[in-house]
Amino acid sequence: AQSVSQHNHHVILSEAASLELGCNYSYGGTVNLFWYVQYPGQHLQLLLKYFSGDPLVKGIKGFEAEFIKSKFSFNLRKPSVQWSDTAEYFCAVNEMDSNYQLIWGAGTKLIIKP
């Protein structure tokens, strides 16, 4: 079965620190990749997505992610985090022949200390 792995379940950073959250997937074919964020008390929101083209994609709130096909990875980055980035972050993958079904990682809880 296809799977998505997020390496860190909990990350604690201070404000202004740089962030990188890892995401690896197991499917060898063509994929679409997503990062979603869930702020406390809110529903899942799309941060950014990769369908094709430039493997470095930029999303909302200063986030970016790089698709490295050879490593089956789609890591999320932000150069300088803010307290308001405290949230849970989910990586999700859609296989091109799967009728838009999303396979999700387990999520990473990010806590930013003010």
Added chain:
Amino acid sequence: DAGVTQSPTHLIKTRGQHVTLRCSPISGHKSVSWYQQVLGQGPQFIFQYYEKEERGRGNFPDRFSARQFPNYSSELNVNALLLGDSALYLCASREGSLEQYFGPGTRLTVT
């Protein structure tokens, strides 16, 4: 424009009972997907419907069923509830693009 709406927000049921969860997609969206999110895990795909037809089904038992209505709203039904069915049930809608828009979820607790 209203986003994806789900009802009820919270629900408490007893083992063996049946539950119906409801979802209204964003206006104009014809595809609805259902996901189950157990505490501490990522969402798990249950069903996808498009134009009232089932287009995908995840690895869930037959106790789980769903349908989509002519107005594209959807219901998720779960029969013979088990303690392990306690979870947040998410509905997402989509039209055209691959991006799915999620509702706030229904928190189901089975006691």
